[in-house]
Amino acid sequence: MLKIKELETPCLVLNRSKVQRNITTIEQRLARLGASLRPHGKTAKCIDVIRMLAPQHQKRITVSTLKEAEYFFSHDITDILLAVGITPSKLPRLKNLIEQGAQLTIILDSIEQVVFVSQYAAQHDLNIKVLIEIDCDGERAGIPWDDDQLLAVGRALIAAPGVTPIGIMTHAGGSYHCKTPEQMIQMAEQERTAAVKSAQRLTDLGIHTEVISVGSTPTALFAENLEGITEVRAGVFMFNDLVMAGLGVCHFDDIALTVLTSVMGRHTAKQRLLVDAGWMALSRDRGTASQLVDYHYGAVADEHYNQIRCLSVNSTNQEHGIIECQSQQASQFRLLFVGTLLHVFPNHACATAAMHDRYYVTDDGVTISDVWHRVNGW
Amino acid sequence: MLKIKELETPCLVLNRSKVQRNITTIEQRLARLGASLRPHGKTAKCIDVIRMLAPQHQKRITVSTLKEAEYFFSHDITDILLAVGITPSKLPRLKNLIEQGAQLTIILDSIEQVVFVSQYAAQHDLNIKVLIEIDCDGERAGIPWDDDQLLAVGRALIAAPGVTPIGIMTHAGGSYHCKTPEQMIQMAEQERTAAVKSAQRLTDLGIHTEVISVGSTPTALFAENLEGITEVRAGVFMFNDLVMAGLGVCHFDDIALTVLTSVMGRHTAKQRLLVDAGWMALSRDRGTASQLVDYHYGAVADEHYNQIRCLSVNSTNQEHGIIECQSQQASQFRLLFVGTLLHVFPNHACATAAMHDRYYVTDDGVTISDVWHRVNGW
Numbered sequence: 001m002l003k004i005k006e007l008e009t010p011c012l013v014l015n016r017s018k019v020q021r022n023i024t025t026i027e028q029r030l031a032r033l034g035a036s037l038r039p040h041g042k043t044a045k046c047i048d049v050i051r052m053l054a055p056q057h058q059k060r061i062t063v064s065t066l067k068e069a070e071y072f073f074s075h076d077i078t079d080i081l082l083a084v085g086i087t088p089s090k091l092p093r094l095k096n097l098i099e100q101g102a103q104l105t106i107i108l109d110s111i112e113q114v115v116f117v118s119q120y121a122a123q124h125d126l127n128i129k130v131l132i133e134i135d136c137d138g139e140r141a142g143i144p145w146d147d148d149q150l151l152a153v154g155r156a157l158i159a160a161p162g163v164t165p166i167g168i169m170t171h172a173g174g175s176y177h178c179k180t181p182e183q184m185i186q187m188a189e190q191e192r193t194a195a196v197k198s199a200q201r202l203t204d205l206g207i208h209t210e211v212i213s214v215g216s217t218p219t220a221l222f223a224e225n226l227e228g229i230t231e232v233r234a235g236v237f238m239f240n241d242l243v244m245a246g247l248g249v250c251h252f253d254d255i256a257l258t259v260l261t262s263v264m265g266r267h268t269a270k271q272r273l274l275v276d277a278g279w280m281a282l283s284r285d286r287g288t289a290s291q292l293v294d295y296h297y298g299a300v301a302d303e304h305y306n307q308i309r310c311l312s313v314n315s316t317n318q319e320h321g322i323i324e325c326q327s328q329q330a331s332q333f334r335l336l337f338v339g340t341l342l343h344v345f346p347n348h349a350c351a352t353a354a355m356h357d358r359y360y361v362t363d364d365g366v367t368i369s370d371v372w373h374r375v376n377g378w
Numbered sequence: 379m380l381k382i383k384e385l386e387t388p389c390l391v392l393n394r395s396k397v398q399r400n401i402t403t404i405e406q407r408l409a410r411l412g413a414s415l416r417p418h419g420k421t422a423k424c425i426d427v428i429r430m431l432a433p434q435h436q437k438r439i440t441v442s443t444l445k446e447a448e449y450f451f452s453h454d455i456t457d458i459l460l461a462v463g464i465t466p467s468k469l470p471r472l473k474n475l476i477e478q479g480a481q482l483t484i485i486l487d488s489i490e491q492v493v494f495v496s497q498y499a500a501q502h503d504l505n506i507k508v509l510i511e512i513d514c515d516g517e518r519a520g521i522p523w524d525d526d527q528l529l530a531v532g533r534a535l536i537a538a539p540g541v542t543p544i545g546i547m548t549h550a551g552g553s554y555h556c557k558t559p560e561q562m563i564q565m566a567e568q569e570r571t572a573a574v575k576s577a578q579r580l581t582d583l584g585i586h587t588e589v590i591s592v593g594s595t596p597t598a599l600f601a602e603n604l605e606g607i608t609e610v611r612a613g614v615f616m617f618n619d620l621v622m623a624g625l626g627v628c629h630f631d632d633i634a635l636t637v638l639t640s641v642m643g644r645h646t647a648k649q650r651l652l653v654d655a656g657w658m659a660l661s662r663d664r665g666t667a668s669q670l671v672d673y674h675y676g677a678v679a680d681e682h683y684n685q686i687r688c689l690s691v692n693s694t695n696q697e698h699g700i701i702e703c704q705s706q707q708a709s710q711f712r713l714l715f716v717g718t719l720l721h722v723f724p725n726h727a728c729a730t731a732a733m734h735d736r737y738y739v740t741d742d743g744v745t746i747s748d749v750w751h752r753v754n755g756w
Contacts, residue, residue: 008467010756042696064658064697084697087640087654088717089386109643112716140698141643141652173695264463265487265519274519276465280442281756284662284729317551318420318728319442319462320518338490339466350696351662354733357755377735378388378659 002368005303005341007360009262010281012352013343014359014372015305018256019238020052025254026220026237027054035226038081038213040235041068043350046359047075048372049238062215062233066093069104071375079103081213083169083233085133085141086113091120098126105211107169109133109143114156114163121162129166130157131211132202136194137174137187145198154205167211167230168198175218177290181248188223191216196228218249239349242299246291252299252307257353258343259298260360261321263336273323273336277344279316285351297321298344298352305343305365308332313344380746383681383719385738387640388659390730391721392737392750393683396634397616398430403632404598404615405432413604416459416591418613419446421728424737425453426750427616440593440611444471447482449753457481459591461547461611463511463519464491469498476504483589485547487511487521492534492541499540507544508535509589510580514572515552515565523576532583545589546576549611553596555668559626566601569594574606596627617727620677624669630677630685635731636721637676638738639699641714651701651714655722657694663729675699676722676730683721683743686710691722 004013030037037057039050042064050058050072060079063069069080070093078101082094086106097104108114108130121128132153135142143150157165172191178184191214199209214226215233226232239257240250261277279297288295297313300323310332313321321344325333336342346352353359354376361370382391408415415435417428420442428436428450438457441447447458448471456479460472464484475482486492486508499506510531513520521528535543550569556562569592577587592604593611604610617635618628639655657675666673675691678701688710691699699722703711714720724730731737732754739748 006467008471008756009465084654085642085652087387087642089384089640093386110716112644116717138648140695140700141645262465262467264465266490267519270516274463276462279663279729280732284664285657286662286664317518322518338488339494351657354658378386 004260004362004366004368007260007368009260009341010277011260012356012359013258013260014361015256015365016361016363016369018254019049022237022240022250022254022256023052026234027057029221030232033223033226035229035232038062038231038233040083040215040233041072043235043353044238045353045374045376046372047072048370050077062235065378066090067375067378069097069102073097073100073102081105081131081169083107085109086117088116091117094128095124095126098128105129105131105166107131107133109141109153111153111156114153114160118160118162126162128163130163131167131169131213132165132198134168134170134194134198136170136191137172139173140171142170145194145201150198150201151205154202154207158205158207165202165207167209167213168195168202169211169213170195171233172214172216172219175216176243176247178218178247181222184218184222184247185224188219189225191219192223192226192229199228217244218247221249236349239353241349242295242345242347243287243291246288246293252345255345257349258301258345259352261342261344263338263340263342265338266333266336268333271325273325273333275313275321275323275342276319277313277321278319280318281355282313282316282321282344282346283348283351283355285348287347295347298346301343301345303341303343382638382740382744382746385638385746387638387719388655389638390734390737391636391638392739393634393743394739394741394747396632397427400615400618400628400632400634401430404612405435407599408610411601411604413607413610416440416609416611418461418593418611419450421613421731422616423731423752423754424750425450426748428455440613443756444468445753445756447475447480451475451478451480459483459509459547461485461549463487464495466494469495472506473502473504476506483507483509483544485509485511487519487531489531489534492531492538496538496540504540506541508541509545509547509591510543510576512546512548512572512576514548514569515550517551518549520548523572523579528576528579529583532580532585536583536585543580543585545587545591546573546580547589547591548573550592550594550597553594554621554625556596556625559600562596562600562625563602566597567603569597570601570604570607595622596625599627614727617731619727620673620723620725621665621669624666624671630723633723635727636679636723637730639720639722641716641718641720643716644711644714646711649703651703651711653691653699653701653720654697655691655699656697658696659733660691660694660699660722660724661726661729661733663726665725673725676724679721679723681719681721
């Protein structure tokens with residue numbers, strides 16, 4: 001069997017035991033709260049990872065691209081939520097999926113979108129299921145729950161042919177800026193409240209709000225009450241990353257995804273180590289830059305996953321990672337010969353995984369038991 | 379013929395007329411200086427782009443990965459320089475390429491590397507051509523030209539079986555931090571001097587230094603003297619980007635690569651426009667952050683390439699780009715309906731192109747005349 005030490009670097013290593021533990025954590029937590037999970041496929045982009053969830057969580061999925069939708073549909077997941085606002089150029093592939101039998105739901109937050117989706121649907125004899133996107137934290141898209149625009153879009157959906165409003169969705173992206181567990185709990189409750197209140201307004205309009213969808217990994221793991229919520233979306237939790245660890249959402253040891261890299265240069269005079277994972281392998285994501293501990297382009301561990309606390313990838317070029325060492329780290333330094341393998345723990349699992357087309361899967365941290373492929377692009 | 383306005387977003391659009399102009403600029407400049415180009419394949423990663431160079435510049439190439447090396451070799455470019463320091467796990471594929479007839483040259487800067495490369499080469503009856511990497515600016519890898527380590531590595535290469543030293547290479551990454559044309563000219567001269575002086579020291583050792591290789595797009599375009607240099611490496615110049623424009627290496631109008639995106643939301647109350655190009659399509663590169671004009675995640679133009687000066691992509695999520703508008707921009711804003719197409723000019727062409735698997739090629743900015751594929755990964 002192939003061993004980690006035989007892998008060509010840089011490459012992506014996925015520790016399956018840690019993925020399983022991360023999945024169990026969220027499944028148990030949501031079960032206690034009586035909530036159901038609609039996993040987000042955007043982090044893993046890989047059916048084999050989704051197949052590690054409990055059977056009831058493999059029946060429906062959240063996606064960020066039509067390519068993911070097509071991929072998961074081809075692997076028999078039919079209930080799919082495209083959780084990024086709809087645009088006209090995406091309609092033909094949406095139509096193909098629906099005609100092939102996908103139970104596809106889209107999101108929107110404007111009358112403009114209702115108009116072009118409805119026109120297209122009516123013209124092609126489709127019926128498209130729609131969630132109205134709610135803004136619960138001012139971070140990105142959506143309509144605030146108490147804004148009258150919500151009712152205007154709701155009424156437009158009721159009146160328009162070819163579209164069926166079935167509820168609302170919201171995403172508390174603001175949870176990524178929380179500093180304490182209390183703030184995270186409060187953000188989860190803010191997300192829930194916005195969802196439930198907006199759904200009630202639409203119910204009052206006469207819409208059958210069968211879906212009330214919330215989610216982000218931090219709020220999914222910190223929510224203490226999910227009453228009224230029909231599904232929770234989350235994806236990063238499967239892998240976790242340094243940003244999640246910095247938020248207190250997971251421990252460092254829960255990070256299941258690493259980039260395996262080789263030392264390619266030791267420059268003692270410059271106190272510098274060069275590795276063959278640059279931004280092409282690690283991504284340019286600097287998510288920990290605004291956190292208490294800044295890992296620059298990633299934390300470093302030895303081949304056996306033991307963190308080398310004094311080292312991080314300080315800067316990157318395309319195929320070079322540069323680890324600058326403090327003088328007191330010189331003793332560590334001497335052991336890191338050219339060719340030594342290191343694991344780099346990523347700031348942001350979605351971004352780092354996106355730079356690769358496959359996962360080298362390990363259970364024991366020594367041998368590779370599987371190679372799993374990702375679906376990148378659009 | 380497919381039109382730009384019919385493309386599904388997000389996607390990468392390459393303006394071939396601009397690529398041709400950029401190529402002509404550097405070819406004429408280097409011809410005037412009597413220097414020869416070894417194009418770097420790491421930006422375009424596409425044989426069709428390399429085929430736009432003058433015939434004499436298609437005979438040899440620089441690559442950053444073995445995958446690029448294999449790809450360009452399969453397209454009949456046999457003289458290949460792998461311009462990233464060698465590590466042990468890369469040797470088997472290197473061997474395959476050499477055995478298939480590739481004239482492959484590697485770089486290294488330590489005796490450790492000489493030892494494992496020589497052992498492998500001798501064991502497999504190979505002869506591997508080697509350049510010693512020189513550090514001309516303290517930015518990354520390499521040995522300073524006046525460091526005695528240079529002679530030690532040179533002597534080790536002479537003594538070791540299976541390796542043939544053929545010269546030196548250096549890369550003035552520091553040119554990316556220059557603020558004025560004068561600094562750039564000085565940096566180019568610093569790069570040239572380090573190259574020529576280190577080559578002389580190796581010649582004095584008895585090494586036949588047939589290759590004296592320098593390069594970066596800024597120094598290639600600002601060098602006023604390339605005496606003693608046998609080849610100039612550069613890659614970004616083919617596309618250019620906002621960082622290059624900020625450095626004064628090109629004009630905004632020379633940027634040949636854009637991400638085509640659709641408006642997917644207009645939030646007038648928040649003065650915010652959402653587009654469907656997030657960091658997955660644009661990359662997380664923030665190269666202009668340290669420049670005079672910070673374009674955040676990219677500058678914005680309309681479908682006809684007219685820059686909308688008041689707009690840039692201020693922040694990104696995975697599949698969302700967020701354009702925050704000042705109130706005085708409200709008049710622009712009203713014209714940007716959901717579905718409106720925009721071009722986003724990238725901070726860093728290498729990083730943005732790396733997020734895509736193909737280029738939609740246009741000559742006239744209206745129709746798509748070709749679709750060209752990239753070779754991503756390792």
